[in-house]
Amino acid sequence: MSLEAQIASKAKEIHTDGYPMSIGEVLSLYKDGDIDVHPEFQRIFRWNDDQKSRLVESILLGIPIPPIFVSQRDDGIWDIIDGVQRLSTIFEFVGVYRDHENRLVPPLTLQPTEYLPALEGYSWEVASEGGETFTNAMRRDFKRAKLEFRIIRKESDENAKYDLFQRLNSGAQLSPQEARNCLLVMLNSDMFSKVSELSENIDFKESVPLSEQKEGQAYRQELVLRFFCQVAFSGTITELPLEYGEYLTRWMRDAAQSYGSEYSALDVALFHRTFKLVNERLGEDAFRRFNGTKSLGPFSISAFEFVTSGVSANIELWEENADLLTRRVHTVWSAPEFRDNSGTGVSPRRRVPRLILNARQYFSSVE
Template identity: 80%
Template sequence: MLLESQIAARAKEIHTDGYPMSIGEVLSLYKDGDIDVHPEFQRIFRWNESQKSSLIESILLGIPIPPIFVSQRADGIWDIIDGVQRLSTIFEFVGVYRDHEDRLISPLVLSSTEYLPALEGYSWEVDSGSGKVFTNAMRRDVKRAKLEFRIIRKESDENAKYDLFQRLNSGAQLSPQEARNCLLVMLNSGMYSKVAELSESVHFKETIPLSDQKESQAYRQELVLRFFCQAAFSGSYTELSVEYGQYLTRWMRDAASAYGTDLSPIRVDLFSRTFKLLNEVLGEDAFRRFNGTKNLGPFSIACFEFVTSGVSANIDFWEGHADRLAVRVQSVWSAPEFRENSGTGVSPRRRVPRLVLNSRQYFSTVG
């Protein structure tokens, strides 16, 4: 049967092991560099002090902790797929955790918890002056506690760990871009760092005023990816075969494989030139609706897609006609090429290809 053959084929692509390991053993692996917890994740996952203390409480009381999923790389090192915050909290509490710049983080001092309110102020072994330090017996109990690991072995399909990450975190309190950021860290940390750097560039930020909520959801980094994805688009006017968010994630995975080579679609110079020009000409009005007299309203993603695609595709031309760019951008809001392919009734999977392709022609002249 077709279903049985598909199950058999896919099952052969994923090889897993599962076994418990003491926290002491895990600490040794981390100190030896045999576990990569991707400290860049700390910018994405946000556990507060209460959540961290609750994890230590669970370990002390023997409350079961969800399994930690790892992928074994070709060099034998374990990549953490699910469980980054659990492990980094333990490492931080013990005082061995290092951030993305390899700096040793100050040891965690615990706060009061539901079942162990007396945990308030306790630390692993460094006395902060309160006298509240774990005893040798308590430290041994923690190091002997077991964590359950699920391991995807190195002979598994190359995409298995990324697919597993997406499945495990589909219900997590992550924005779509925060989930992409985690994937990108595992795929190519260099590309992640560059995207994060570009998202904080002055000209880019000044053209895109965002709400605090959007800022907290890594939306700027999504816009950076969208810019490069649009610039690299080579499809037709036909709507995308999948939802745009899925399309962007797939594109990012391919881009991560090419990053650092001559085929990389991450063209930093193009990004910098485009937003420098738009900022100098329009500033924060670059992607806000123009009513014929003035700009008003919030940032428009459809305008962003249309304007950045068209200007970047014709950047040499517009750098020589900067004095006329503001008028051209403002005219977008009355142009049928834009109006007929944007708005609430047009889905992103249909909107994006049409806007990107139309804009390249629309911005090829001064009008």
């Protein structure tokens, strides 16, 4: 197909509108349930009060704000693709924002800003101690301010909003998994909740010690997805067709489509059994390098991939022979099946399928 034909074909799959809307109109849509800001995102995005106050300052001064991208669902409700933090800040300031448990969030009290230092202590209409409230005129002006919206209409290709989200957030200050989490909230919020719940599993946390930085980047949730992606892997030993991050994202998108049905790709019971067994036998040393005498160094992603792939694929065998698991895991570090396919010189794209398939065979016996 020629470039012109490809452009014409793909352009027909995405239908968009764009127009300005007053904050007052947006508030009405939110109160009526016609706009979904995905409050789960608040656990991913972390604006502080200074950042929120700067947004209010921009609105008051008429400083341009980037467009807000939404997707119209079949039921007519708008899904926010890009602009969740901006809208939730506005709703929080006005005092109508509800969190992921539908609890009303306390109204925002503003901080001093570069151009409007006198904003300090101001709130919408209920003054904090020692603070002041916006006047009626200030509230009217705020609600009349315009926000630019870009709407993907419901007749567009069903994947358009997810592709757009990934493109808009590719340069954002989000870790790969934080961006993946946002995408998962839109795809299937129940699966997002389950992944978050499993990331807090005590056996998983005790056997997978992570740095504070990794914890803050949602890496623990990425490891949960990696576990299920490994379990579901049915490819060959050849390298993956995509870079691993993109491969994991695409797998997650497919898994979200079936989650909640009998064809779910998330075997939660297997996750619990695997990490219960690993934690009981090896604890925090489960995925650390063993030098023949003791375990050393930080958490190893290669060891995680190899050990969890092998144990989960042969879970009954190792539950019956749990007392032999520690020795078997220790021998991994000298096994060519592991050593030849891990390390800094092996890309994840090549490493992952080899470790998964080798591990399933390596842990298929207790010897």
